[in-house]
Amino acid sequence: MAIILSIETSTKGCSTAIHQDTQLLALSELFHEKSSSGMLTTLIQHVVKVSGLNFQAIDAIAVAKGPGSYTGLRIGVSTAKGLCFTLDKPLLAVNTLQALAWQVHSIAQSVHTTDILLLCPMLDARRMEVYCALYQADNLAQISPTEARIIDENSFAEILATQKIIFFGDGAAKCKEVLGKHAHALFLEQTINPSAKSIGLLAYDAYQKGQFENVADFEPYYLKEFMATTPKK
Structure with a gap:
């Protein structure tokens, strides 16, 4: 049995989920601009509380590795790595x-x-x-x-x-x-946003296969170099 906390911040929104194997225990999602920077930690705490578990019960941290928003991916991966170091848990990464x-x-x-x-x-x-x-x-x-x-x-x-x-x-x-x-x-008529729900399902397969990332060296899959824009004067 594996308890996996998943994080998704590839686009303008963010979501977190907890799965026990393939069973979804808790899910929190926000789809508005810059929600990952201000609300990600709150969403993580919420799904842990709703699941009835605690952080030590988690077996692995999963994160959407990209491609996607440079800022969103940086926040998500940094948060996931921080949890891995703090809790001494392995890291799983899933292509967005x-x-x-x-x-x-x-x-x-x-x-x-x-x-x-x-x-x-x-x-x-x-x-x-x-x-x-x-x-x-x-x-x-x-x-x-x-x-x-x-x-x-x-x-x-x-x-x-x-x-x-x-x-x-x-x-x-x-x-x-x-x-x-x-x-x-x-x-498709409906909007399809990346979700930690699917990250967790795919991460479980990686967990079973032992496909863990090197936490110290892992970086998001940006696909392209970040290009900052300069406001016009």
């Missing part, structure tokens, strides 16, 4: 896009069951750029790597010629602007 794909997995199975579907989680980057990857909808096998991609009318053209792709995440709106009329490009 993989966790997003997991969240849509059950939705995809309920529609277009006769089609071969691909899942494309997208996180907003700068301008017309997104962080994305492609996964098989039926088994979540990854078929294209995590990448930063500029979206235009030719994006995914070769794949869309023969297969349907479900696009989702806070970067999908950019894709819909240019590919929204393509017969094989599907867009």
